Structure formats: structure tokens, C-alpha cells
Amino acid sequence: EAQVTQNPRYLITVTGKKLTVTCSQNMNHEYMSWYRQDPGLGLRQIYYSMNVEVTDKGDVPEGYKVSRKEKRNFPLILESPSPNQTSLYFCASSTGQGSPEAFFGQGTRLTVV
């Protein structure tokens, strides 16, 4: 089954404790991206990647890092989480060449206390 898998689905952590949210897709998609969703603000893009070792900032990259060492994986790293990073996070993938973000993960609800 074609899918984008995020882990964990829920996470509560403390301020300053490094964490990684994993994202994996099984469709051999070139393009992957991360979004955060906050009430009243819709989905905002954090980072995206056009291929292995090619990443770029989205609209709200501050406080986040990403890596794309393999085509299928695109982890989101919070080196020093803060309470304002409490949010619902989505990973997405697409085939590229202008195609829509056709596949989203089920989301990771992060709470930073």
C-alpha cells in the first residue's frame, strides 16, 4: 500500500530536549516536505526536499532541521524544542515535476512543556 509513515503519532517532551520525528515513504517519490498546522493558521511549510541531499527552507524553518540521506526518509529534527513548537506536524511526498502533494502522513501531535 502506498503510504507516508510518520513516527511517533503523539509526543510530549520538555523544553530543550532534542527530538526527531521520522517520515518514510514507499513510493520512490523525489519530493518530500514537512508542514506544521496550528489553529487559525492552516498548514505552513517548514522544509522541503527535491531529492537526496537537496533540501530547502519553507515558510517557517526556524528551530527545525531536516536531512535527506535516503530517498525514502526525511526526518524532522528539533535540536532544542520550545513550547511555541507545540503543533500538529505533517510529512508529505510527491512525484515531483509539478505534481500535487498527493500523499500526506497521518500527523504527529507534538507537545513541548
Place this chain on the structure above:
Amino acid sequence: DAKTTQPTSMDCAEGRAANLPCNHSTISGNEYVYWYRQIHSQGPQYIIHGLKNNETNEMASLIITEDRKSSTLILPHATLRDTAVYYCIVRVANSGGYQKVTFGTGTKLQVIP
């Protein structure tokens, strides 16, 4: 990417057609109209997209006005499972490069029994 305007919320009776409008008066000639939906807090789901001709798939129909300044997503027989937030997005497609999807706050469709 062109900005879109959607009503904040709409109701639709179960079994009736749901017509969701979207204004995109500043759309450029090479920008497509895309629709996604998000059920509760799940990952957004791609529905349909089009350039200027009307489009139909197994999920919905997309009607784009002749001047392309607005469009309507039609769910022909709404069910309770269609209750979701619907996002209308315009962006360039098939450009050969990554095209970010910018989500607004969408229309909350409530299907009523």
C-alpha cells in the same frame, strides 16, 4: 502563487450536492486550481485539480469559470464522511521543479444528517 478566498464554513444536507466555491481572481495563465480536504486532524487528501476545463473523478467535480477567476468543487451526493475542511489552492504545475503547496484556512464543510 495566487491567493484564494473561500467561505469559512458551509452546511450541506446528507445526500445533497455540496458546492464549495473558491475565488482566485489573480490567477495566472499557467496556474492550476487544486483541491484538498482534511478530515478531522488527519493528513490532507488530494481531491482534484484542473487548468481551465471542468474535471471529474471518482471523488468530485471541479467547475472553473471561463475567466478562471473562480471555481466550484462539487461533491455530488454528500455523506457524513465528507465532513471536513476543504482547501482550494492555485499554483503552477509541470514546471520541472518543486512547487510548494500553500494552504490557507479552507472551508469547513459540515454534512448534516
